[in-house]
Amino acid sequence: MENISKNSNWQRFSLRDWLWTLIVITGTVVAWLIYKDNMDIYEEVILFSIALPTIWLGWYWKSFQTHAYSVAVISLLSIWFYQLNGNIYQANEEVFLLKYLISSQAAIMWMSFLVLLGTVTYFFGLFKQSDFVYKVSTFITWTAATLGFAGLMVRWYESYLISSDYGHIPVSTLYEVFILFIFMTILMYLYYEQKFKTRAMGGFVMLVMSASVLFVLWYVFDRQSHEIQPLIPALQSWWMKIHVPANFVGYGGFSIASMVGVAMLIRLSLEKRRPQSRLLTSLPSLRIMDDIMYRSIAIGFAFFTVATVLGAMWAAEAWGGYWSWDPKETWALIVWLNYAAWLHIRMTKGWHGAPMAWWAVVGLFITTFAFLGVNIFLSGLHSYGEL
Amino acid sequence: MSENKNMSKPTHRKTPTIWLEFLGSMNLAITLLVMLSIASVIGTVLQQNQVIQDYIIKFGPFWHEVYSGLNLYDVYGAAWFMLVLLFLLVTTGVCVTRNTPVFIKDMKQFSEKLSLNALKHQPNHSSFTLDNSIDNVKQHAIESLKQDSFRHRVHQKEDGSVTVAGLKGHWNRLGYFFSHVSIIIICIGALMDSNLYLKYHEWTGSLVPETRNVTLNDVDPKAWLSADNYSYRGNVNITEGNSADVLFLPYGDGYLVQQLPFRIEVTDFRLDYYDNGMPKSYESDILLYADDLDEPLVKTIEVNHPLYYKNYAIYQSSYADGGSKINFNVHALASPHISSSVVESAVNKNESLTTPVGQFRIEFTDFKLYNIVPRDEEEAELTGRKMQNNGPSVLFKVRNEQGTAWEYENFMIPTKQEDRWFYMSGVRTSVADPFRYLFIPADTNRSRDRFFRFLALVNNPQELETILANMAPKPEDMTESTYQTQLRLFSQLITLYRQTGFDGIARFVETNVPQDQQEQVLGFYYDQLASALQMLYLHILDEEGVIKDDAGNITEAHQIWFEDALTSIASLHRYGPPLYFELTNFEQIQSTGLQITKSPGKDVVYFGSALLIIGVFFMFYVRQRRVWIHLKAVGDKTEVTIAAKDNKKLPETEDEFEKFVTQFKA
Numbered sequence A: 001m002e003n004i005s006k007n008s009n010w011q012r013f014s015l016r017d018w019l020w021t022l023i024v025i026t027g028t029v030v031a032w033l034i035y036k037d038n039m040d041i042y043e044e045v046i047l048f049s050i051a052l053p054t055i056w057l058g059w060y061w062k063s064f065q066t067h068a069y070s071v072a073v074i075s076l077l078s079i080w081f082y083q084l085n086g087n088i089y090q091a092n093e094e095v096f097l098l099k100y101l102i103s104s105q106a107a108i109m110w111m112s113f114l115v116l117l118g119t120v121t122y123f124f125g126l127f128k129q130s131d132f133v134y135k136v137s138t139f140i141t142w143t144a145a146t147l148g149f150a151g152l153m154v155r156w157y158e159s160y161l162i163s164s165d166y167g168h169i170p171v172s173t174l175y176e177v178f179i180l181f182i183f184m185t186i187l188m189y190l191y192y193e194q195k196f197k198t199r200a201m202g203g204f205v206m207l208v209m210s211a212s213v214l215f216v217l218w219y220v221f222d223r224q225s226h227e228i229q230p231l232i233p234a235l236q237s238w239w240m241k242i243h244v245p246a247n248f249v250g251y252g253g254f255s256i257a258s259m260v261g262v263a264m265l266i267r268l269s270l271e272k273r274r275p276q277s278r279l280l281t282s283l284p285s286l287r288i289m290d291d292i293m294y295r296s297i298a299i300g301f302a303f304f305t306v307a308t309v310l311g312a313m314w315a316a317e318a319w320g321g322y323w324s325w326d327p328k329e330t331w332a333l334i335v336w337l338n339y340a341a342w343l344h345i346r347m348t349k350g351w352h353g354a355p356m357a358w359w360a361v362v363g364l365f366i367t368t369f370a371f372l373g374v375n376i377f378l379s380g381l382h383s384y385g386e387l
Numbered sequence B: 001m002s003e004n005k006n007m008s009k010p011t012h013r014k015t016p017t018i019w020l021e022f023l024g025s026m027n028l029a030i031t032l033l034v035m036l037s038i039a040s041v042i043g044t045v046l047q048q049n050q051v052i053q054d055y056i057i058k059f060g061p062f063w064h065e066v067y068s069g070l071n072l073y074d075v076y077g078a079a080w081f082m083l084v085l086l087f088l089l090v091t092t093g094v095c096v097t098r099n100t101p102v103f104i105k106d107m108k109q110f111s112e113k114l115s116l117n118a119l120k121h122q123p124n125h126s127s128f129t130l131d132n133s134i135d136n137v138k139q140h141a142i143e144s145l146k147q148d149s150f151r152h153r154v155h156q157k158e159d160g161s162v163t164v165a166g167l168k169g170h171w172n173r174l175g176y177f178f179s180h181v182s183i184i185i186i187c188i189g190a191l192m193d194s195n196l197y198l199k200y201h202e203w204t205g206s207l208v209p210e211t212r213n214v215t216l217n218d219v220d221p222k223a224w225l226s227a228d229n230y231s232y233r234g235n236v237n238i239t240e241g242n243s244a245d246v247l248f249l250p251y252g253d254g255y256l257v258q259q260l261p262f263r264i265e266v267t268d269f270r271l272d273y274y275d276n277g278m279p280k281s282y283e284s285d286i287l288l289y290a291d292d293l294d295e296p297l298v299k300t301i302e303v304n305h306p307l308y309y310k311n312y313a314i315y316q317s318s319y320a321d322g323g324s325k326i327n328f329n330v331h332a333l334a335s336p337h338i339s340s341s342v343v344e345s346a347v348n349k350n351e352s353l354t355t356p357v358g359q360f361r362i363e364f365t366d367f368k369l370y371n372i373v374p375r376d377e378e379e380a381e382l383t384g385r386k387m388q389n390n391g392p393s394v395l396f397k398v399r400n401e402q403g404t405a406w407e408y409e410n411f412m413i414p415t416k417q418e419d420r421w422f423y424m425s426g427v428r429t430s431v432a433d434p435f436r437y438l439f440i441p442a443d444t445n446r447s448r449d450r451f452f453r454f455l456a457l458v459n460n461p462q463e464l465e466t467i468l469a470n471m472a473p474k475p476e477d478m479t480e481s482t483y484q485t486q487l488r489l490f491s492q493l494i495t496l497y498r499q500t501g502f503d504g505i506a507r508f509v510e511t512n513v514p515q516d517q518q519e520q521v522l523g524f525y526y527d528q529l530a531s532a533l534q535m536l537y538l539h540i541l542d543e544e545g546v547i548k549d550d551a552g553n554i555t556e557a558h559q560i561w562f563e564d565a566l567t568s569i570a571s572l573h574r575y576g577p578p579l580y581f582e583l584t585n586f587e588q589i590q591s592t593g594l595q596i597t598k599s600p601g602k603d604v605v606y607f608g609s610a611l612l613i614i615g616v617f618f619m620f621y622v623r624q625r626r627v628w629i630h631l632k633a634v635g636d637k638t639e640v641t642i643a644a645k646d647n648k649k650l651p652e653t654e655d656e657f658e659k660f661v662t663q664f665k666a
């Protein structure tokens, strides 16, 4: 019925996109060939069905290709160095490159540093209105996300080095999901940065990332939380591989929205009190901020919906019931209802500006409680990563 | 939203309309969403379904009344919570039924008949003149719309002008329908699995939960549920080698017994550990017998891998001791002779024990085959393993005739501490306290024999006096009476030490000796005690044949054993009744905790969830867009007006419109 003219669409395809497609497919098949003995049918399905959205994401957002290549190169290099050095976990203490740069722990420490640095430079760029500083910030932030992602990939490999029955995807402890949260949120932010051609939000969004990094550092140095632990029986499930990342797209979207909310409130208050302020010219227009806020809540809400449904299905298989009013489940529902209400108000009452910005900021507190507070203050079936 | 504005402008307001409007209103919907959130917060912050006494202590009687009146201790089962859910269902239902027809119309409508004036009032519009004939431009318009994946409809007006109307993304509206209907579907599924049915029967009095802890046969018949109950979720513990065909459903402050239409037999339960001591897997081998099965189903279930049978699911959910058989040697710690008796029992059994020091009741509560604990850093470094296995242990309570109870945790094999081997036995008088451990040093044969021999001697004043007299003959220059006083002092100090430990001697000195001499006397007593005990120890070693020629020269290891034994005996007066339970033998029997569910609402919920996800993505990521291209011939030229409308105003809408216009002109 819809006569899509192929030519116009295909023209947007450069050689680069074809190469990307080819590499993702090859990578998937090679990974499958190497690891198929360790995978059950669900994991094979997940592996292949992740390839399609990945290809699509690369087409849709070209910069993602570069990012993915860098992650792959760093991870493979690190794995290669492990293999050169006896393929033992202890190599991360002995081999210079691993110890200081690309073992998972080293990469994550670099990520932490770069996140903190990026936050400072973004704000510096904002006050100086310097394009150069801004560009440097963007580069630092991309590098941070790349190292974080690669760090987790390497950690995945390392977990198998420690002991073959320890091996698992690193999304099971609070430490691991924090890294996941940090680099996913950064990526989402970078997408909006490109799309809306404004780097002024960078410092604000990176504030949440910096807070997370500080938490992770405390958690590492005070609690040795980075040590790789095997999986308890309840977590030994392929559901974890999709449930957890989906959740973090949600959390990421909500955090970006809240920080854009903060920027918006600052702008509104400046407009009222100091209309001559130079900062006003650096901050994006209300309309753009409103739009980023809406989009990030929308994508957060959509993925949070998916994650909650997946969680319910997993719960049905692991605990025997799809809904048990477990604190983590309940708080996920609270977060979800909160943003559903936000979306409705915006849609049908047409609220904009300060009230919605405040609401988004409050939303971050609710989200943080669901993410962290539940683990600290409430006990339940979701008792992994307790503090 | 224009639709909603239309909705709220009815011409006649009848009562039912007002009601419907209230029920379908966004304000009500948002209020309900917020109420649900707040209720959920309460449910997680206030611990649910605890013992009433705990609540009274925590909140005081006044607030306890308020909270329990509001049913806050079981929020998710409270009637008002159900009411909020029900209202949400109704609101969403009303909202969907009212909006859907409007939306469907909107989905199908191309609005191709809009007047030129109306087009010029659209959010985006642009007018220009092209040098081509109207027919050519019309063709071009259709092509352009197709190229951008619009569906189109052409409307020929009487005045000769033409409107080509384009529409795309009508799935957006479907998204609204899907996502909102799905909420209703999910709630219905959840209601199917809720305990409304049980609540109803409890209300009519035909169902009464059992609150006593009795055997299955004695359970009140009113607490039984028949096999055709249509949704439930319960637990049952089955010991290896046994089977069960009922489930226990926790209900109110008691439980219900659910008859199952099949029988589950457990042949084996296995627990596996990682090398760091964390549990790695729980597995049960089960057989499922049912009338319509010729052969039983055989399956191993584990966490995350349940057995699905018809519309039942059988999960591995917990494990416990299923009555392991355990044998003991019970040593009398206060007896002047080595003496022990044999007790054969099992976990979850009670025994009564008559001894010279009274009548005791022993309750065996648990048996553990492995006790995996972290090693200290040095040990870990040395062995390369962070964890060590302390071997089998039993947990039991000893209760005297007055009702005082001591709880013990005894290990079967010795553990290594700083290069020495000890048999550990933990004791406590309140479950809230941690165990305090008695460390019985193992002898050269890694047994407790020497310890019990030494202890019996310490307990035996007559014999020890004889031995001491033998080993410390009267020196030439000492008078007989001084010598006897010396021997008596030995004996009294040993008795005092046995009964009260080293601190007991210190306390004795504090109360009986003038202050200025206390230090001196205490030092003297300790010296005397030490040399007396050492003599007894040498006697024991001599008996064992350890010391053959040179009595004064014993090895360091033997010396250390002696010090450990003294510490151990000194703490015996805090160990409870003078009995020591040596675990000699066991046969482990485990039981597995199964959870079995029948959940007909599950598929309904899953279907609703799928719709919800699809709907949400359609709503967010499909934009419904309209374009009108109005053409009017002016001579051989054509006057073009292009207008566009998006159902969501986005920053790119304008850019896209301009791009469309530019391309159209080209």
Ligand code: HEM
Residues within 6 Å of the ligand: A301, A340, A343, A344, A347, A348, B001, B024, B025, B026, B029, B088, B091, B092, B093, B095, B096, B099, B176, B179, B180, B183, B616, B619, B620
């Ligand atoms: C738990 C219950 C509900 C959830 C999760 C939910 C979710 C949503 C979401 C995510 C949107 C999309 C907002 C956007 O595109 O920005 C939406 C739109 C909408 N909802 Fe709900 N909703 C719920 C209940 C209701 C109720 C009870 C009503 C009726 C009062 C309602 C009426 C609407 C309307 C009219 C729209 C706008 C649709 C459009 O114009 O595209 N919703 N809803």
